Amino acid sequence: MSESDSSKGRKDSPRPGVYRSVSLKELAAHLGLNPATVSVVLNDVPGRSIPQATRDRIKAAAHELNYQPSLLARSLRNRRTLTIGILVPELGDGYHTQVMSGIGDQLIKAGYFYFTAHHRHKPKLIDDYTRMFIGRGAQGIIAIDTHLEHPIPVPVVAVAGHRPIEGVTNVLLDHRRAAELTLHHLHSLGHRHIAFMRGQSFSSDSDERWKGLVAVAKKLGIVIQSKLVVTLDRDLTTPELGYPVVQQLMATGLPFTALVAFNDISAMGAIRALRDYNLSIPGDVSVIGFDNIKAAAFTLPRLTTISQPLAEIGSIATQTLLNRIHGATYAKDDITVEPELVVRESTGPAKQ
Amino acid sequence: MSESDSSKGRKDSPRPGVYRSVSLKELAAHLGLNPATVSVVLNDVPGRSIPQATRDRIKAAAHELNYQPSLLARSLRNRRTLTIGILVPELGDGYHTQVMSGIGDQLIKAGYFYFTAHHRHKPKLIDDYTRMFIGRGAQGIIAIDTHLEHPIPVPVVAVAGHRPIEGVTNVLLDHRRAAELTLHHLHSLGHRHIAFMRGQSFSSDSDERWKGLVAVAKKLGIVIQSKLVVTLDRDLTTPELGYPVVQQLMATGLPFTALVAFNDISAMGAIRALRDYNLSIPGDVSVIGFDNIKAAAFTLPRLTTISQPLAEIGSIATQTLLNRIHGATYAKDDITVEPELVVRESTGPAKQ
DNA sequence: CTCAAGGTTTTGAGCGGTCAACAATTCTTT
DNA sequence: AAAGAATTGTTGACCGCTCAAAACCTTGAG
Numbered sequence: 001m002s003e004s005d006s007s008k009g010r011k012d013s014p015r016p017g018v019y020r021s022v023s024l025k026e027l028a029a030h031l032g033l034n035p036a037t038v039s040v041v042l043n044d045v046p047g048r049s050i051p052q053a054t055r056d057r058i059k060a061a062a063h064e065l066n067y068q069p070s071l072l073a074r075s076l077r078n079r080r081t082l083t084i085g086i087l088v089p090e091l092g093d094g095y096h097t098q099v100m101s102g103i104g105d106q107l108i109k110a111g112y113f114y115f116t117a118h119h120r121h122k123p124k125l126i127d128d129y130t131r132m133f134i135g136r137g138a139q140g141i142i143a144i145d146t147h148l149e150h151p152i153p154v155p156v157v158a159v160a161g162h163r164p165i166e167g168v169t170n171v172l173l174d175h176r177r178a179a180e181l182t183l184h185h186l187h188s189l190g191h192r193h194i195a196f197m198r199g200q201s202f203s204s205d206s207d208e209r210w211k212g213l214v215a216v217a218k219k220l221g222i223v224i225q226s227k228l229v230v231t232l233d234r235d236l237t238t239p240e241l242g243y244p245v246v247q248q249l250m251a252t253g254l255p256f257t258a259l260v261a262f263n264d265i266s267a268m269g270a271i272r273a274l275r276d277y278n279l280s281i282p283g284d285v286s287v288i289g290f291d292n293i294k295a296a297a298f299t300l301p302r303l304t305t306i307s308q309p310l311a312e313i314g315s316i317a318t319q320t321l322l323n324r325i326h327g328a329t330y331a332k333d334d335i336t337v338e339p340e341l342v343v344r345e346s347t348g349p350a351k352q
Numbered sequence: 353m354s355e356s357d358s359s360k361g362r363k364d365s366p367r368p369g370v371y372r373s374v375s376l377k378e379l380a381a382h383l384g385l386n387p388a389t390v391s392v393v394l395n396d397v398p399g400r401s402i403p404q405a406t407r408d409r410i411k412a413a414a415h416e417l418n419y420q421p422s423l424l425a426r427s428l429r430n431r432r433t434l435t436i437g438i439l440v441p442e443l444g445d446g447y448h449t450q451v452m453s454g455i456g457d458q459l460i461k462a463g464y465f466y467f468t469a470h471h472r473h474k475p476k477l478i479d480d481y482t483r484m485f486i487g488r489g490a491q492g493i494i495a496i497d498t499h500l501e502h503p504i505p506v507p508v509v510a511v512a513g514h515r516p517i518e519g520v521t522n523v524l525l526d527h528r529r530a531a532e533l534t535l536h537h538l539h540s541l542g543h544r545h546i547a548f549m550r551g552q553s554f555s556s557d558s559d560e561r562w563k564g565l566v567a568v569a570k571k572l573g574i575v576i577q578s579k580l581v582v583t584l585d586r587d588l589t590t591p592e593l594g595y596p597v598v599q600q601l602m603a604t605g606l607p608f609t610a611l612v613a614f615n616d617i618s619a620m621g622a623i624r625a626l627r628d629y630n631l632s633i634p635g636d637v638s639v640i641g642f643d644n645i646k647a648a649a650f651t652l653p654r655l656t657t658i659s660q661p662l663a664e665i666g667s668i669a670t671q672t673l674l675n676r677i678h679g680a681t682y683a684k685d686d687i688t689v690e691p692e693l694v695v696r697e698s699t700g701p702a703k704q
Numbered sequence: 705c706t707c708a709a710g711g712t713t714t715t716g717a718g719c720g721g722t723c724a725a726c727a728a729t730t731c732t733t734t
Numbered sequence: 735a736a737a738g739a740a741t742t743g744t745t746g747a748c749c750g751c752t753c754a755a756a757a758c759c760t761t762g763a764g
Binding site: 021068069070071072073075076081083090091092093097098100101104105108113114115116117118131132134135136137153237238239240243265268269271272275293294295297298299300302311 | 373420421422423424425427428433435442443444445449450452453456457460465466467468469470483484486487488489505589590591592595617620621623624627645646647649650651652654663
């Protein structure tokens with residue numbers, strides 16, 4: 001706080017890159033008291049009677065010397081690090097950033113910190129990082145869009161994880177419902193020739209989402225032509241992802257009046273590509289996205305999409321994890337959240 | 353690895369949320385050896401002669417018992433946590449995600465982990481989190497778009513920080529150059545009536561970028577009309593940011609043929625708004641963005657923008673920080689990176 | 705047979721905290 | 735005034751790991 005102590009605090013460390021702040025012992029010595037006493041006071045341990053005068057004296061000194069307890073030491077002793085690990089496939093853009101936002105808010109509110117690591121869908125890295133998280137004392141793990149293989153010795157919540165793994169709570173979207181929203185919308189607009197993007201095989205949601213679409217299409221009597229189904233394979237989180245898809249679709253020569261994109265990002269790329277073929281959206285082709293990312297409301301045309309409550313998914317995952325860390329027993333049941341259809345401008349009546 | 357040990361490893365913990373894995377001591381006991389010996393072997397401490405037989409025995413047992421050293425304990429002892437803290441204004445979307453990507457890659461490669469915390473530009477939180485980072489043993493801090501106030505007792509690298517603070521290395525863009533690229537481009541296309549967005553006051557780059565524009569405009573003889581300068585104030589990282597700006601500009605009734613947006617995100621919102629006024633881009637108004645985010649190449653029209661090497665900025669910041677942590681002395685000098693002009697479709701000749 | 709040299713393993717302190725148990729002092733109480 | 739209770743503070747072990755120094759074993763040379 002005060003300018004005066006900015007110079008102290010910086011000691012010449014024995015090794016570079018190592019900062020030693022004043023320790024409890026030093027603080028206690030400076031006060032002529034015992035470390036334990038100081039510890040008790042600074043932690044407001046209940047049921048210990050220490051005169052107010054001493055308490056004040058200790059707190060004043062702690063403040064003056066700018067004492068910062070070592071969470072490291074405390075964690076070691078208390079076996080409680082207030083830290084969790086977050087696994088994501090990728091940093092940078094992507095739907096996970098919104099989820100992270102929900103997670104971060106909740107965690108920080110609860111006094112927890114978190115490590116993040118990205119694994120680019122490599123199983124080896126996923127394993128390594130979980131181990132390292134635990135080695136660093138993570139008390140729980142949130143895995144976003146991550147294929148976990150083995151049980152993990154701390155509570156785990158998987159966002160968009162689908163496999164049942166002992167000890168892992170899955171938080172996932174109701175993909176069946178999402179498929180209904182998508183196809184009912186298109187069907188009611190008269191679309192019968194619909195092209196589809198399937199997600200990359202490494203993306204956790206791909207399969208479930210596809211299964212949902214297939215089931216609902218069947219129910220509605222929509223025929224899915226295999227040539228009009230394109231599977232994404234590139235590991236990208238930019239609109240580039242959806243661009244070549246359209247080229248592939250055009251190459252088939254088959255007519256289609258609507259395109260179900262895997263997500264908003266790829267929808268943006270697809271729209272860009274369709275426009276490069278001089279097709280109008282939604283005049284010639286309707287495009288529907290998925291996720292409802294922030295940008296979806298501001299594209300040209302504004303994107304019709306299936307909204308996932310991403311931040312909320314993050315909160316739910318976090319709450320669930322914290323509850324388990326604090327003793328709630330693990331329940332096998334998945335937690336499902338509901339999608340919503342957001343109709344904007346990129347879908348319209350099918351061209352005759 | 354093996355299925356067999358998945359059940360062990362999980363002990364009934366004394367407290368919920370606390371996982372005890374096998375400790376060095378236990379491992380040593382199991383081997384009939386001393387913890388120190390085991391430690392030496394597992395860390396491959398050079399200059400100690402231990403027979404190969406023992407080494408193998410130890411490594412085998414470590415593997416079999418799935419021994420994971422406690423980084424916590426090790427850090428405490430070694431005074432080296434291999435951890436840094438990253439401060440960002442916001443999780444979720446934003447240009448910082450790209451910077452983070454550059455940071456994350458480098459850090460993980462170097463064996464470091466990182467905490468992230470977001471402060472929403474609140475000075476109190478910025479202070480608190482830096483303190484907590486240090487309490488948790490962070491050996492350095494990277495602050496992205498964050499107004500630091502006080503010196504910090506560990507090495508700090510600020511991305512897009514502009515104030516000179518003792519001990520803080522600033523990594524920043526050459527904003528003068530960026531302004532030149534922007535205005536020369538527009539000027540050469542014949543634009544004379546140009547509208548500007550100024551960044552929010554809490555955004556670190558706002559001032560520098562504005563100063564650059566003012567200086568270059570003067571040099572080129574471009575008159576900046578104060579009514580055509582709109583200052584952003586909302587704390588958003590979505591295109592919504594740039595939408596109301598256009599409404600404000602239109603309300604002035606003054607003509608303008610070009611708009612210099614604060615960044616790509618706000619440019620997207622602005623374009624959306626201009627289209628809602630039935631203006632064509634770039635026919636009626638040219639729009640130039642800033643950052644060159646991934647989506648900029650896929651908007652309609654594709655965005656002309658000033659490219660910042662975001663991931664590279666992240667790497668540079670990280671390298672600089674690691675060097676300082678490993679003993680490089682702090683140099684006062686800022687590190688400057690150069691912007692580039694990327695011409696796409698959102699700018700064109702000025703309408704007569 | 706003794707001793708130095710070398711290889712191999714153990715000892716013990718300490719990193720910075722916390723906690724249960726204990727000691728020293730003052731305040732009641734009968 | 736002596737015993738008991740309450741107040742205030744201290745002691746020492748421990749969390750899991752590392753490191754310097756010490757101790758224990760073999761050898762081989764003198």
